[in-house]
Amino acid sequence: MSTTAFTPDLPALHARLQASAPLVQAITNTVVQQFSANVLLAAGAAPAMIDHEADAAQFAGVADGILINLGTASNHQLLAADAAISVASETGKPWVLDPVSVGVVAFRTIKIRQAAAARPTVVRGNASEIAALAGAGAGGRGVDSTDEVDAVLPAAIRLAQTTGGVVAVSGARDAVVAVEGAQARIARIGGGHALMPKVVGMGCALGALVVAYLAAGRALGGERLAGDWAATVAAHAHFALAGAEAGARALGPGSFQVAFVDALHALPSADLARADVQVGTRAL
Numbered sequence: 001m002s003t004t005a006f007t008p009d010l011p012a013l014h015a016r017l018q019a020s021a022p023l024v025q026a027i028t029n030t031v032v033q034q035f036s037a038n039v040l041l042a043a044g045a046a047p048a049m050i051d052h053e054a055d056a057a058q059f060a061g062v063a064d065g066i067l068i069n070l071g072t073a074s075n076h077q078l079l080a081a082d083a084a085i086s087v088a089s090e091t092g093k094p095w096v097l098d099p100v101s102v103g104v105v106a107f108r109t110i111k112i113r114q115a116a117a118a119r120p121t122v123v124r125g126n127a128s129e130i131a132a133l134a135g136a137g138a139g140g141r142g143v144d145s146t147d148e149v150d151a152v153l154p155a156a157i158r159l160a161q162t163t164g165g166v167v168a169v170s171g172a173r174d175a176v177v178a179v180e181g182a183q184a185r186i187a188r189i190g191g192g193h194a195l196m197p198k199v200v201g202m203g204c205a206l207g208a209l210v211v212a213y214l215a216a217g218r219a220l221g222g223e224r225l226a227g228d229w230a231a232t233v234a235a236h237a238h239f240a241l242a243g244a245e246a247g248a249r250a251l252g253p254g255s256f257q258v259a260f261v262d263a264l265h266a267l268p269s270a271d272l273a274r275a276d277v278q279v280g281t282r283a284l
Contacts, residue, residue, distance in 0.1 A: 006185075007279055008230030010237050010272035013217055018044035018269070022215035025063035026208050027051040027081050029071030029100065032201030035257070036067075039205040042265035043238065045212035056080035060087035064094075064215035067208050068115055070108065071100035078111060085118050094121040094214035094228065098207040103132030116163060121214055122232050123159060124168040124207045127152045134159040149175050157184045157284070165225070166232050168210065170203055174236045178229040183281045185226075187233045190276035191240030193247025195256040202239075210235040237275035241267060 023046045026036055037047035050059040053076050060066055066088050068081045088095040097120035102112045109132075116123065116133055123133065127149050134155035149171035160167040160179045169175045174189040196202050210232050217231030218224075242263035250256035 007277065008187075008233050010230075010234045010275060010277070011269040012220070013213060013231055013234040014238060014267075014269040014272050016220055017212055017216035020064075020216050020219055021046050022064040022212050023048060023062065024065055024067060024208055024211045024215070025050050025056075025059055025084065026067045026069070026211075027056065027077055027084055028067055028069040028098075028208065029201070029204050030074075031072055032204040035199075035201045036205040036208045038261050039264060040208055040212055042261045043209055043212060045209070045215075047208070051077050051080045053079035053083060057083035057087050060084040060093070061091065065211040066093060066095040067098065067211045068095060068120070069098035069100060069204055069207055070111060070115075071098070071204060073108070073111070081111075081115065085115060089118055094211065094218060096120060096122045096124055096207050096211050096214070098204060099123060099125045099129045099133050100204070102129050116159075119163050120165055121228055122166040122168060122210055123163060124170070124203075124210055124232075126170050126203060130159060130167060130169050131155045134162075149173060153177070153186070157282070160184065161284075166229050168232050168236065170206065170236075174240070176229060176232045176236060178225055179284070180225060182284050184284060185229060186280055186282060187229070187236075188278045188280075189233065189236045189240055190278075191237075192243035193250075193256070195247055195250060195253055196243050196260075198253040199257045199260070206235065206239050209239065213238075233277060233279075234272065237272055237277055238264065238267065241271060241275055 040047040131152040213231040213235040245263040246259035
């Protein structure tokens with residue numbers, strides 16, 4: 001991978017998020033609804049956990065962006081997801097697909113693949129989920145990854161080509177991928193803390209934050225794919241910086257969760273400039 005001088009303006013994206021307070025509709029894992037909502041509020045966004053088929057489509061028309069996470073999907077959530085995705089496709093609103101446990105069991109895998117075929121703005125998952133969705137693996141161990149980020153980068157690039165959007169892979173050092181013509185643009189984001197995997201819903205909440213940054217980034221204008229890629233990088237950088245700050249204060253997973261939400265809220269826009277972000281390109 002060759003390096004490039006292009007680096008997204010992370011402070012500007014953070015400032016725009018806080019100024020615009022985007023409304024995020026989260027059709028998400030019931031285990032993490034409250035934590036995800038608190039993460040969005042702390043970062044400056046507005047959460048709405050509207051996940052019933054009777055009103056999901058109407059609310060999707062109001063929201064600035066949508067999260068689809070079928071981690072503990074009920075029948076009504078599956079119908080709500082279908083309805084919200086349809087609205088997002090019709091209106092061009094940004095939406096994120098979190099393919100929780102894809103490849104592990106058959107029905108879940110079918111529904112996630114159907115959602116991916118609707119061309120999400122961003123697919124965000126762990127390394128095993130991204131590999132499985134790209135057809136390069138069987139999935140992880142339940143919701144946990146058994147693969148490393150570096151090993152699945154080729155699969156992430158193929159998935160980005162298929163969806164036409166951004167693919168984000170979470171791990172020890174995150175990767176955010178977008179394909180433009182004959183090259184892939186790849187950002188690697190370091191930071192965070194070893195306690196992050198010990199808190200339920202970190203990845204799910206990150207998916208919600210990506211939606212918020214996407215909506216904020218769209219308001220800044222510019223070329224859409226590049227803007228969506230930059231917004232996704234910004235969300236990961238914000239998470240990593242907050243994780244590092246929380247880890248320096250926490251005594252264990254319980255206090256880490258509280259410190260993490262506080263750190264997300266307290267982070268000044270200018271501090272995103274110090275995030276550990278490396279950007280490069282790879283010829284295809």
